[in-house]
Amino acid sequence: MKTHGFFAESAEAPLKPFSFDRRDVRSNDVAIEILYCGVCHSDLHQARNDWSNTLYPSVPGHEIVGRVTDVGSDVTRFRVGDRVAVGCMVDSCSHCDQCRQGDEQYCREGATWTYNGIDRITKEVTFGGYARHIVVRDDFVLSVPDSLDLSRVAPILCAGITTYSPLRFRNVGPGSRVGVAGLGGLGHMAVKLATGLGADVTVISRSKSKEGSALALGAGGFLVSTDSQAMKEAAGSFDLIIDTIPVQHDVSEFFPLVDIDGAIVMVGQLGATPAFNTSPLLIGRRQLAGSIIGGIAQTQELLDFCGRKNILADCEMIRMEEINDAFVRLEKGDVHYRFVIDMASFTEMV
Structure with missing residues (x-):
């Protein structure tokens, strides 16, 4: 199948x-027309070879939403x-044991x-x-509930499952005290999902500038990490802190906030x-x-949960040709809260 996309040919080159x-x-594949694709910070890192493992040419994008255009002869679910x-x-x-228990992200063979x-x-x-x-193996294709706005689903596939998985692993529910450190693409989903699960949620940030946004997303509290007195008073007040901060930072400043047997x-x-000490x-x-993320069954569980609760990402829609500008803004943290590419714009270009 001939298709068109945007790619990076080197770490220094803009996408084109x-x-x-x-x-x-x-026989076990599903062909999909992509309608929307989220822009993850990992896309930026990979395109620029920040992790020294990029295989060029590189076509980023792992928050994909679309419609089925064809299925293999053995496919029955789609x-x-x-x-x-x-x-x-x-x-x-x-x-392997991890795949059999639904944790394909930790597959022993990778x-x-x-x-x-x-x-x-094919080894390609x-x-x-x-x-x-x-075109994707059917076992790794997910169903999107009819109740969800397709244009705002894409970030759930990465930012959503990345934060939902530890919430579920720690059995977060009513009465759980959850802190969310950082309020970007990951953090805003963590707030929505933890709140949806019934937890008492507090956003932890370095300044009060995001307090209004945190409360609007559903957080019940806001803690300024640079306020030493507030941090002291918050000692032992969380069962779980989801640390979504994407840059190097001193995680040990959060240790005293966690109660006995709690986790960051x-x-x-x-x-x-x-x-750290x-x-x-x-x-x-x-x-x-x-x-890291979650297995396929858990990701489907998340989509179904979001369908019941009408939980969606807060997105800024962009055209495909705006991706390089979006990368610049993403690096500066200038996005509310996730970029999503409307692939219909790319159809107009080809």
Whole structure:
């Protein structure tokens, strides 16, 4: 299948139009016309080779929403015209212990990522959702509830599941005291989802500038981390803190905020952190953990949950040709709260 997208040919080059072939539909594949694709901070890192592993040419995008255009002969769950989504993974080994328990993101053989991965059959580099079409193994395709606005679903596939997974793993529900550190693409979804689960939610930020936004999203409290007295008074007041901050920071400043047996789960920053004193962890039997996305079943659970609760991302819609400007703004944190590409704009260009 011939399709069109935007790609990075090097770490220094801006993204530009690109024509390429998607694979023919296999017996267990679903072909999708992409309608919307979210813009994740990971897309920016990958395009610029910030993690030193980018395979060029690179077509980013792993927050994909569209409609089915074709299905393989063995596919029974989807039909042409269905509203579907694809997240960060398009395949896994399917037989290791992690895959069997529904945690394909931790596949022992390595999950196949939606872009910058290696197709398990052809060994070709996978290309993501900054394109008009994609072909995906049916087990990694998700159904989008009819009640959800398709234009605002895409960020749920990454920002949503990244924050929902640790909330579910820690059994967050009514009475849970949840702190959300950072209020960007991940943080705003964490607030909505934790609130939807019935938790008492407080946003933790360095200044009061985002207090109004935090409360509007559903948070019941706001804590300024640079206010030493407020931080002291908040000691032991959280069962769980979801740390969504994407840049290097001192996570240890949050340790005293967590109650005994509570946890801080890092989902934002990827890389080295400043050294910290372990004493507060040991003394409070606190935990510092990490988490990446969620399995396919849990992501479908999340979409269904969002459908029941009408939880959607707050998005700024952009045209495909605006992606380079969006990357500049994303790097500055100048987005409310997530960019989403309207792929119809790209149809007009080709």
